Amino acid sequence: MTPADTPAPHKPARAGRGRGARWRAVGVQLACLAVTAFMFAPVYLVALAALSTPESLNRFPLSLLPTDVSVETMASFLTMGGVLPAFVNSLIVGVGTLVLSVLIGLPAGYALARYVFAGRDAYQLFMLLTRALPIVVLSVPLAQLFLTTGLYDTTYAVILLHTALALPTTVLITSAVFVGVPRDQEEAAQIFGATPVQAFVRVVLPQALPGIAAAGLFTFVTSWNEVLGAAILTLDRRTLPAQVLSTLGASPLTYRFAGGFALIVPALVFVALMRKYLLSMWGTTLR
Amino acid sequence: MADIIVSDLVKTHPGGRRPATDHISLHIPDGEFLVLVGPSGCGKTTLLRMVAGLETPDAGTIHIRGRDVTHLSARQRNVSMVFQSYAIFPHMRVRANIGFGLMLHKVPKDEINRRVARAAELLNLTDVLDRHPAQLSGGQRQRVAVARAIAVDADVLLMDEPLSNLDALLRLQFRSELKKIVNQLGTTTIYVTHDQAEAMSLGDRVAVLRDGRIAQIGPPIEVYDRPADQFVGGFLGSPPMNFLPATVESGAGQARVLVGTQRLAAPGQLTGFAGRPVSVGIRAENINVSDTARDGALAAQVEVVEPTGSAVLLTVQLDGIQLKVQTPPSFATQPGKPVWLTIDPKHMRFYDPDTALALEVAA
Structure with missing residues (x-):
């Protein structure tokens, strides 16, 4: 969000209609607090359970403060069979998806930002349609296809699916980032002797890099969190969410909380690191 | 090269x-x-x-x-x-x-x-x-x-x-x-x-x-x-050139242009255009202004006075035609006052009112 998009901060109430405006400001603040609490409560409870001793989970009444801090629950989760390989699979799939979607999405985003071509608007709309289809609808035919081509139950299969899912956002985000670099600068670089590629590498890329990094990390987290497609396309080479999901029914409470916590943390770290870029990014996309 | x-x-x-x-x-x-x-x-x-x-x-x-x-x-x-x-x-x-x-x-x-x-x-x-x-x-x-x-x-x-x-x-x-x-x-x-x-x-x-x-x-x-x-x-120029709709008259080897109801001496070469309508182009700084009546001067009325420091820019009305005139800062006048304008024929430019192109008048 650019500063212009954010609602103007409430100024000190003016004489005359001061009371009403002040109550409204208080109301807005309370609503914000309520929404934040609603979002944060489960995260807090999962973190609390994952970082407490297994015994404290069964205690009644449940302590809402971290009184029994321990790494025992997390440690037993991480050493459990299948968890560590799934963790590695998730990393491979996440990084693979990131690399592939940036490799394909970057040129597409650049073309959307710089050139007016026939079917440009239709192309943009078409890309969003991928997201309109439920993942299950995509995954089942893909599973069939991968079975016949021998890709089934490999990390490549999941990478391909996740790339397809992430590409629309990658393309739209990078195109917004490229629009932010004035065309003049590229032209200036070419006037002073740069080839189009040199102009891109020396002038556009350095300025677009933070945005591209944000898009890449967004892709990584999307892939990290995606469970349905990954569960359908793999049997043994599960990613972490798929692994947790498949063993969820037969696992103790501590396992569930620890698994949930392991899945939440990367997403939170990402949001914290990329907050600034995400805001400016969405601001330009929504303009 | x-x-x-x-x-x-x-x-x-x-x-x-x-x-x-x-x-x-x-x-x-x-x-x-x-x-x-x-x-x-x-x-x-x-x-x-x-x-x-x-x-x-x-x-x-x-x-x-x-x-x-x-x-x-x-x-x-x-x-x-x-x-x-x-x-x-x-x-x-x-x-x-x-x-x-x-x-x-x-x-x-x-x-x-x-x-x-x-x-x-x-x-x-x-x-x-x-x-x-x-x-x-x-x-x-x-x-x-x-x-x-x-x-x-x-x-x-x-x-x-x-x-x-x-x-x-x-x-x-x-x-x-x-x-x-x-x-x-x-x-x-x-x-x-x-x-x-x-x-x-x-x-x-x-x-x-x-x-x-x-x-x-x-x-x-x-x-x-x-x-x-x-x-x-x-x-080009600030203020832009003035253009006065006029008609060429000639008599006794002298050319004159009729602007509104008043006549103005024009370069002799213009006699060939006698009877034809022309547009007279004149720069604001090439119009001389006086606050006293003079023979052969055009009578006009001041509408706006704009001192710019180095000069005074007047907007004057001449038989319904608006003109921009530049005078030295010492020239004192007020809106509503009459002024008399003289224009040296050598500063006049002539344009065809239909095509807006300059007429071949060597001045």
Whole structure:
């Protein structure tokens, strides 16, 4: 969000209609607090359970403060069979998806930002349609296809699916980032002797890099969190969410909380690191 | 000998209804400072960008230094450019910005340093060489853009409204500085502006563009003094040239023009147009004003008095025709007062009221 998009901060109430405006400001603040609490409560409870001793989970009444801090629950989760390989699979799939979607999405985003071509608007709309289809609808035919081509139950299969899912956002985000670099600068670089590629590498890329990094990390987290497609396309080479999901029914409470916590943390770290870029990014996309 | 020959250049932007440049031909000799001036949408920037190689013409050719560059890319033309938006690179320090072209041309490092230092010195940027553009003022960024353009040994220097983003005071200051620097370099220069004062003060020659064609090209004073049509007269100069609808009368070998109900002595050569309507063009500073009645003077009434400090600009009404008149600051008058105007026939220009083109009247 650019500063212009954010609602103007409430100024000190003016004489005359001061009371009403002040109550409204208080109301807005309370609503914000309520929404934040609603979002944060489960995260807090999962973190609390994952970082407490297994015994404290069964205690009644449940302590809402971290009184029994321990790494025992997390440690037993991480050493459990299948968890560590799934963790590695998730990393491979996440990084693979990131690399592939940036490799394909970057040129597409650049073309959307710089050139007016026939079917440009239709192309943009078409890309969003991928997201309109439920993942299950995509995954089942893909599973069939991968079975016949021998890709089934490999990390490549999941990478391909996740790339397809992430590409629309990658393309739209990078195109917004490229629009932010004035065309003049590229032209200036070419006037002073740069080839189009040199102009891109020396002038556009350095300025677009933070945005591209944000898009890449967004892709990584999307892939990290995606469970349905990954569960359908793999049997043994599960990613972490798929692994947790498949063993969820037969696992103790501590396992569930620890698994949930392991899945939440990367997403939170990402949001914290990329907050600034995400805001400016969405601001330009929504303009 | 880096001269530029533009012949029959046509360009229509995609979706544009009429051509941005319509068969423009130009010859710019080596070392000339040519200003392209005109209202927005007249094709001046398009013409410049075609010379730069940033746009491809639909038809016509461009030669620089005798070489056909029409289909060469920008980097192969050995031109240099100052952009309206400056287009300096925000992620590089001033030093790297100025040396960008030299770096790409693989000039040795110490040579780059030497030339960057010289360009920075010319533009008073020596103290800010290690800063990023974000830490500079608008005027300094403008200077970086110019320094970057002159640091390379280009055949041609192109400038696209380089002063339009500066505030008025800075613009005036930098205008004379720019003129001095370009004079020292002696590079063939094309300068685009919509500001007629810039065009007048900077150019060796001025080309006034309108609707994709060159309305007139020549030394600034000539274009100012003898506009080829009413558009040029109205565009160059502040205030613009006055145009009075009039009818030519002749008698006893003397030509006169009838303006409203009053008569005015005109150059003798006008007798050939007797009986025909003409449009009389006259610059505000070429009208003499008096507050006392005089023989042969036109009576008019003051409507508005605008002192500008160095002069007083009057808007007067002459038989229903509005005129701008410039008087010395000492001239005291008030709205509603009568004044008498005299015009030296040698300052009068005559235009065909239908075509707006200058009539061939040697004055």
